[in-house]
Amino acid sequence: MAAVSASKTVTVTVNDTVYEREVEARKLLIHFIRDDLDLTGSHIGCDTGNCGACSVIVDGALVKSCMMLAVQADGATIETVEGLAEGGALTELQQAFSAHHALQCGYCTPGMLMSATALLRTTPSPTDEQIKKALQGNICRCTGYWNIFEAVKAAAGGGA
Amino acid sequence: MLLREVEYARPSSVADALAVLAEHDGARALAGGQTLINVMKARAASPDVLVDLNGIEALRGIELAADGTLSIGPMTTCAELIGSAEAKARPILGEVCAQIADVQVRNRGTIGGNICANDPTNHLPPLLTAIGAQMAIAGSGGERVVPAEEFFVGVYLTAVGPGELLTRITIPAGKHDGFASVTLGVDGTCIANAAASVNGSLRIALGCVDAVPVVLNPDGLDSVPAAVRSAGLNPPADVHASSEYRLHLAEVVAVRAAQQALKGH
Numbered sequence: 001m002a003a004v005s006a007s008k009t010v011t012v013t014v015n016d017t018v019y020e021r022e023v024e025a026r027k028l029l030i031h032f033i034r035d036d037l038d039l040t041g042s043h044i045g046c047d048t049g050n051c052g053a054c055s056v057i058v059d060g061a062l063v064k065s066c067m068m069l070a071v072q073a074d075g076a077t078i079e080t081v082e083g084l085a086e087g088g089a090l091t092e093l094q095q096a097f098s099a100h101h102a103l104q105c106g107y108c109t110p111g112m113l114m115s116a117t118a119l120l121r122t123t124p125s126p127t128d129e130q131i132k133k134a135l136q137g138n139i140c141r142c143t144g145y146w147n148i149f150e151a152v153k154a155a156a157g158g159g160a
Numbered sequence: 161m162l163l164r165e166v167e168y169a170r171p172s173s174v175a176d177a178l179a180v181l182a183e184h185d186g187a188r189a190l191a192g193g194q195t196l197i198n199v200m201k202a203r204a205a206s207p208d209v210l211v212d213l214n215g216i217e218a219l220r221g222i223e224l225a226a227d228g229t230l231s232i233g234p235m236t237t238c239a240e241l242i243g244s245a246e247a248k249a250r251p252i253l254g255e256v257c258a259q260i261a262d263v264q265v266r267n268r269g270t271i272g273g274n275i276c277a278n279d280p281t282n283h284l285p286p287l288l289t290a291i292g293a294q295m296a297i298a299g300s301g302g303e304r305v306v307p308a309e310e311f312f313v314g315v316y317l318t319a320v321g322p323g324e325l326l327t328r329i330t331i332p333a334g335k336h337d338g339f340a341s342v343t344l345g346v347d348g349t350c351i352a353n354a355a356a357s358v359n360g361s362l363r364i365a366l367g368c369v370d371a372v373p374v375v376l377n378p379d380g381l382d383s384v385p386a387a388v389r390s391a392g393l394n395p396p397a398d399v400h401a402s403s404e405y406r407l408h409l410a411e412v413v414a415v416r417a418a419q420q421a422l423k424g425h
Contacts, residue, residue: 001179002171004209025168025210028161028197047161049198052264061239061267067197068268071168072212115263136347137262 010074014039015083023070030054032070033080041081041110045139052138055111056080062118064137081110084117093117093155102151104142111138116152126156161201167209174218174298174327177211181323182300184209189325191235191273194265219272219327222246228333234272234326239263241271250291252337252355256283259339259347272326275311278318278372280396281350285312286367287339289375290355290417293331299324312372334359338420340413341367344400351400352409356417358425364418369395369410376414384418385411 011020014037021036033056034040045053047066054065057079084091093116096102103109112135119126119134126134131152140148167184171177181187186208190196199205213219219235224246230253232241238257241247247254260266260274260283274284275295289308296305297320306319313319320326334357341353353367362380365373370393378387388411395406 001183002169002176002211004167004169004180004184006165006167008168024165026163026166028163031162047201049194049265052262055264062264063268064264067194067265069168069193069197069210069212071170072193072214118263134263137264 008071008074010071012073012076012078014078015080025069025071027070029065029068029070029073033065039080039082043107043110045107050139051108052111052115053108055114055138057114057118062115081113084113093120093152096151096155100147100151100154102144102147104144108138108140112140112148116155119152120156124156128153163200164203164206166207168212169209170212170215172215174216174325177213177216177325178298178300178323180209180211181325187211189213191276192237192269194269195273195277195279224249230331232271232329232331234270234329236271238266238269238271242266250331250334250337252287252291252339256287256339259283259341261347271329276318276320276326278312278316280315280371281368283341283350283353286353286365286373287355288329289365289373290357290363291331291334291337292357292359293329295326296328296330297324298327303327309375315371336421336425338417340416340420342409342413352406352413354410354413354417356414356421358421362418362421364414366410366414369393369406381415381418381422384415388414
């Protein structure tokens with residue numbers, strides 16, 4: 001029978017770094033990333049699966065890390081907002097966010113960037129509708145959606 | 161939010177999962193977690209053991225038989241169904257899954273989880289009822305097959321009992337289907353929804369108005385409003401809609417779903 005336990009040793013690769021940690025089964029992936037791995041770029045907004053501030057990419061799929069247990073990520077490759085700018089050089093998308101002032105308070109930005117990154121990987125030239133659909137799971141409480149949309153559109157167009 | 165202490169198991173077969181469920185009284189199956197984990201945060205559910213079904217390959221995948229019958233593994237995610245070539249045999253399935261929440265939720269949320277949660281506002285219970293799906297349920301006594309109308313038992317309740325697992329969803333061939341809803345924001349929670357299917361005669365299943373999908377068999381499109389009004393419904397009232405308004409919306413979405421199903425028929 002499968003082992004039943006309150007904690008588990010988890011090995012994950014986050015932004016190309018391998019981590020091995022003992023994790024309680026009740027710990028959400030977002031808490032593991034922020035508190036255990038000290039990668040605080042991913043945010044906790046609503047903690048109810050609505051806002052998308054905790055969005056990360058797990059084995060290629062965009063997910064909300066407040067609706068997944070850390071133990072479920074054992075063996076997974078995870079990308080967080082910290083991994084986007086390789087060697088400190090901002091991606092085209094990040095540059096576009098800057099150029100288009102696509103953030104006000106900035107709290108939703110990590111999630112927005114991960115959702116837009118996931119979109120542009122599978123759909124390099126999205127339609128306006130596809131951009132809006134891709135950002136549906138991310139809430140900006142400043143309601144600064146228009147500039148975010150413009151930034152994604154500019155990044156898709158090949159430059160900020 | 162920190163969850164209450166919970167134990168975790170990740171079986172790799174249905175038999176193993178059933179054994180863990182049988183061994184622990186407070187054990188509960190974890191599918192995509194897009195409902196259950198949030199419910200656990202709110203302490204509305206407090207299982208002692210989570211039996212993660214994500215490692216069971218036999219519960220995944222979509223097969224299309226020569227006669228057009230679809231067999232869907234309950235751990236298939238909404239995103240997998242939307243991208244499945246086989247599932248296009250019944251186009252309404254992908255069409256409706258693409259209206260559920262958002263990319264992130266569709267990437268993890270499963271077909272089986274959506275129907276086993278049986279939230280009356282979910283999309284798939286009325287859809288699977290209208291198109292005549294059948295569910296296979298496995299337990300210690302073997303496997304049984306239950307039609308959708310008997311699968312949905314009450315609010316958050318299905319025919320899948322303690323210690324049992326939904327193992328397969330079978331959907332007959334068909335193309336003339338429809339779905340309509342009024343939601344909180346685009347692709348948000350349904351205030352009212354309805355699915356329709358034409359397979360010889362018109363069949364409609366209403367969501368959001370009762371504990372389980374309400375099945376109507378009107379003679380044709382013109383009879384739909386009367387069929388909704390004479391069904392003896394007393395829909396729940398909440399901050400989004402009074403009972404009367406929800407009944408009105410049910411009529412509207414039933415007509416729209418029927419129109420789509422009858423189009424080109």
